[in-house]
Amino acid sequence: MTPEQLSAAVGSCVQDAVRDGELGVDAHAAVPERFTVTRPRHPEHGDYTTTAALQLAQHAGRAPREIAELLAVRLRAVPGIAGVDVAGPGFVNITLAPGEAGELARTIVTAGPAYGLGTALAGVRVDLEFISANPTGPLHLGHARWAAVGDALARILTAAGAEVTREFYINDRGVQMDRFGASLRAAALGEPVPADGYHGEYVGEMAREILAEDPGILALDPGASIVAFREEGYRRQLANQRSELEAFGVHFDVWYSERELYTSGAVERGLARLHQAGHVYQSDGATWLRTTDFGDDKDRVLVRSDGESTYFASDTAYYVDKRSRGFDVCLYLLGADHHGYVGRLRAAAACAGDDPDRTLQVLIGQLVSLVQGGEPVRMSKRAGTIITLADLVEWVGADAARYALTRSSTDSPLTLDVDVLTARTNDNPVYYVQYAHARIASVLRHAQELDLEAGELVATLLVHPREGDLLRALGEFPRVVASAAELCEPHRVARYLEELAGVYHRFYDACRVLPRGDEPVTDRHRARLWVCAATRTVLANGLGLLGVDAPERM
RNA sequence: CCCCCUGUAGCUCAGCUGGACAGAGCGGCGGACUUCUAAUCCGAUGGUCGCAGGUUCGAGUCCUGCCAGGGGGGCCA
Known part of the structure; x- marks a missing residue:
């Protein structure tokens, strides 16, 4: 007999008792159909315990122990149950017949x-978006956590019956990409990288590779050259990220480019949807979404006064696009440094006509830090002292890395100790x-x-x-x-x-x-x-x- | 000023969505390899569950207020 079967048996005993008027509960009252059975900490409390009697006592006309006794009588008649005892304030302790457990x-x-x-999730289509790093550098330790957790979550949701799509959103649009291109070009020229650029060692290495393959790239005029470096760097960086993730055992079903969001007309369609719903207005030359209608603490800009769309516009349109692709639930895994997104994303979903409680779920995960020799190791993509996902896999192997990253609640900040992980101890x-x-x-x-x-x-x-x-x-x-x-x-x-x-x-x-x-x-x-x-x-x-x-x- | 997360054994963290006397691993102490893998097991030790109230039969768990640490609030990305 499995716990599920036992739980169902308890439920039907309760239903029968209610039907026969034994419990002093109104036959039409809302009585749970199932009561969970738990494993008692102490063996003398039987194989399983249910607190059904204690819960029923809330809206019953009898004392919990009396209810427990009545349930015990009925449970003793269930095949496979060897003994039922009532203990404490009204715990019902159940002992299975010899062999019942063994049949498991x-x-x-x-x-x-x-x-x-x-x-439980049969028929539910879930879009699970995680990592979604900029294609401007290697995946770091923070990404590694979401890679491990996101992929495991996808597997678990699938096991629960859901139809899960793993999706990676590529932030390939915006000034960070231009800064990346400018950084690559500067490195190729042997010039100092701009202060707001990327300073990791990988920039220099990649610049040399690009230059070796296309020596004429520096002959272009500066603007075109930066674009050329940007695009080639993008292509290589994305390929690197993809292969690092595959080596980590994480495979994405969809790689969704932010640029594509614009070229495909998804942004226009998304904005049109919001217009239609009546939550868009103009002010100070900019286009705003009235997210305050749905609990956000301020309205958000969709299109800036200079005509540029904001990231918020992309994010909103992306959500609308996901829903139009047939997903019932859009699940996001975000770092704690992005938790400010949640309110406006929910408001945006509501502006699009959805109930965010039903269609949108955001998991906020705390950050990962690293210590080595008792000293914290700073990780910053821009500063260059960066521990990458690939480093981690090389040091400790994918199994140990994935397990270490997955065994803690994402609510807790995670500190990985390089010495411990590299020592390969137990x-x-x-x-x-x-x-x-x-x-x-x-x-x-x-x-x-x-x-x-x-x-x-x-x-x-x-x-x-x-x-x-x-x-x-x-x-x-x-x-x-x-x-x-x-x-x-x-x-x-x-x-x-x-x-x-x-x-x-x-x-x-x-x-x-x-x-x-x-x-x-x-x-x-x-x-x-x-x-x-x-x-x-x-x-x-x-x-x-x-x-x-x-x-x-x- | 506002929002989110965290606070449990020396350390790192669980705690089955409110149940019986608070758990694991690691570290430290003491034991167990002629026998299926000792990367294991056993024993002892170790905690006013941040503080104070509240809700109820019952609170580490839910509510309120404090304290401490971390992270956020932009026509940045």
Whole structure:
């Protein structure tokens, strides 16, 4: 019996009790159809606990303990439930019949890669935009966080049934691009880079490459030369970013150019839509969007008095364009330094006629910093002391990097310690999790060598406390995936895997799986092999959601 | 002035969207390798959950106000 099935059983017991008028609750009152069952911290509280009675007591005419007793009577009649106790103020503690938990091993092994998938977001089309760096420099550590988190989130939302498009918005329009071109040209000429330009070492390197390939580029008049450098630099930088991300295991379905937004007429269409909705006005020679109609603290300029469109115009038009491409939800992953966007973006969505609560979701992630030798390492794309995504992958490998970046809540600032990450010690929990997987793979290899097929599962033999712990942990996986998707919090999967790995290691320590020496093969050996196979499946599925490899050997 | 995030064990951080006596890893202390991978496990130690109120059967979790740290507020990008 899975937690989901148990939860449904509790729900139907409640419904029946309400229907029979046992609870003193109005039959038409809003009673939840499902009550979550949780794993109690202490074993003496049973396998699962529900607080349904405590919740029902709010609008019932009976004391919580009385309700709990009534539910207990009904739950005891449910097949697969061995015992029900009422404790404390009205907790209902449930103990499953021997073998019920063990059957989960069969369920998991049978489902294989499908174990953990859900349908909560079935049919929902999600546009997930993340990173969206300027094509003027390498991807840095901050981008690395969004790359890891964004890709993991995409995988998790997909597992919850959503149809996800990973989208990268290329900021290839505006003065930063011109500054990039001017910086490249200055470097090629051996002149100092303008103060407002780009000063990283990569600028000089790239300038030399461009010059080597096209020596005539400096013969152009300065304006044309800057444009030529800009375009060639753009092309190379974008290609670099793309290959760095592929090396990191992150693949985007759509690379959307801001320029394209203009050449395709998307900006005009977006502005027309806003005009039509009546939220656009002229003032001081500029075109404004009345975002204050929808909670923004001031109106925003769409077209400046000099005729240039603002970034806000692009962002708004881009949103409208995404919606017109059929996405139900536009999900943005932004750094904390862009949180000022959220209010105006929501207002813009509302101006376009949408309900931002439904169609727009913005995740604000805190910044990443780096320490080395106890000293903070400044990272600035313009200053040149920059740690890139490629550096990180080279130093610690994609797995460790992705895992370290994904296991923390994006609400927390993340500090990566170069010394720790480069030392390759077991400080990094990814090894702990991967080791559990490799350990199981090893056991299963030995089983195969012994010609010991898992065979028939006699689930009632799985009665050791560590086996119970492991099975209960395995049962949590679908709910972890579902909540990670609902809350857009990939780190929940990582934390769960660490817990599962720990539970497995303790099981392994206490429960011998394979027969020793000439010991005859028993059903207990076989049952434990089933549990190992199930654990391996969940570890592999979970690591897969994070984009981290599940190694056969370590 | 306004907005966002954070404050939990020596350190880095979880805390299942309000439940039972507050958790993990790392560091430090003490143990376990003739046996399936010791990248592991076990034990002891370690916390007025920033402070003060409030909501209720019940608060690390929700509300209000403070304190501290970080990040933002533009006809910049």
